[in-house]
Amino acid sequence: MIRFEKVSKRLSGRVVLNEIEYSIEPGETFVIVGASGAGKSVSLKHMVRLLTPDSGRVWVGEDCVSEARGESLDRIRERFGFLFQSAALMQWLSVGDNVGLPLRMKKDMSDDQIDDLVREKLAMVNLGDAFDKHPGQLSGGMRKRVGLARAIITDPEIILYDEPTSGLDPVTSRTIDRLINRLREELGVTSVVVTHDLHSALAIGSRIAMLHEGRMVEMSTPQEFVKSKNEFVQGFLEAQYITTQGDWEKSETA
Ligand SMILES: Nc1ncnc2c1ncn2[C@@H]1O[C@H](COP(=O)(O)OP(=O)(O)OP(=O)(O)O)[C@@H](O)[C@H]1O
Ligand SMILES: [Mg+2]
Numbered sequence: 001m002i003r004f005e006k007v008s009k010r011l012s013g014r015v016v017l018n019e020i021e022y023s024i025e026p027g028e029t030f031v032i033v034g035a036s037g038a039g040k041s042v043s044l045k046h047m048v049r050l051l052t053p054d055s056g057r058v059w060v061g062e063d064c065v066s067e068a069r070g071e072s073l074d075r076i077r078e079r080f081g082f083l084f085q086s087a088a089l090m091q092w093l094s095v096g097d098n099v100g101l102p103l104r105m106k107k108d109m110s111d112d113q114i115d116d117l118v119r120e121k122l123a124m125v126n127l128g129d130a131f132d133k134h135p136g137q138l139s140g141g142m143r144k145r146v147g148l149a150r151a152i153i154t155d156p157e158i159i160l161y162d163e164p165t166s167g168l169d170p171v172t173s174r175t176i177d178r179l180i181n182r183l184r185e186e187l188g189v190t191s192v193v194v195t196h197d198l199h200s201a202l203a204i205g206s207r208i209a210m211l212h213e214g215r216m217v218e219m220s221t222p223q224e225f226v227k228s229k230n231e232f233v234q235g236f237l238e239a240q241y242i243t244t245q246g247d248w249e250k251s252e253t254a
Pocket of ligand 1 (some may be wrong): 016034035040
């Protein structure tokens with residue numbers, strides 16, 4: 001469904017992606033993890049040509065997105081929903097208008113039809129009563145969920161999620177995980193999820209990939225990932241346990 005073919009990208013004088021090669025299969029939930037600055041958001045942006053490779057190609061099905069232009073690029077982009085790392089909402093529009101924006105731009109539905117769909121998607125992210133609010137009146141986690149409702153409003157085939165659960169409480173995070181799983185099970189959506197949240201990665205991933213210094217250093221099922229001998233994967237796993245284990249050890253010695 002999505003294929004990176006020897007993709008390299010240099011940004012701010014640094015090699016961010018170094019001849020990266022991998023394929024994401026239709027219907028997968030492909031999770032990308034890695035340190036801050038590892039190139040996770042840069043990878044997602046290549047999938048919809050918000051960035052283009054210095055060398056190599058990115059394919060979406062039969063289409064080379066990294067070389068597409070004009071209408072053919074628009075057609076590829078229409079297959080995607082994108083939840084940006086910063087929810088990227090229009091502050092001057094209501095929540096309902098923000099979520100409905102992609103449909104209004106397509107201009108093939110009435111306002112009432114759009115409002116019905118917006119209410120349905122807001123309910124899916126547990127924001128049934130936020131329709132008339134403005135982004136400024138919402139908490140960070142609520143804004144993120146508005147961004148998520150907007151990402152799924154066109155029922156896209158492929159959804160890119162940049163840190164969908166960061167800044168959310170654990171209960172809401174699991175709601176988002178269930179939503180991602182539901183979209184895959186019921187609609188066969190292909191998802192690419194960037195996350196630092198190990199619980200989420202394990203709960204939703206068909207495969208988990210780790211980016212480190214411009215290369216994929218691991219790509220495996222959740223079951224294999226937790227047993228990986230790769231030092232960077234081990235560091236990532238430990239870092240998420242140390243927070244609780246560290247506190248526990250402290251209280252033991254106190
Ligand atoms: N548009 C840009 N122009 C210049 N440099 C950029 C641009 N976008 C990203 N970079 C640089 O590329 C590197 C990778 O950035 P990226 O946003 O992909 O990191 P990330 O893995 O998503 O990190 P985080 O977990 O903090 O979101 C960083 O060094 C960043 O400064
Ligand atoms: Mg990022």
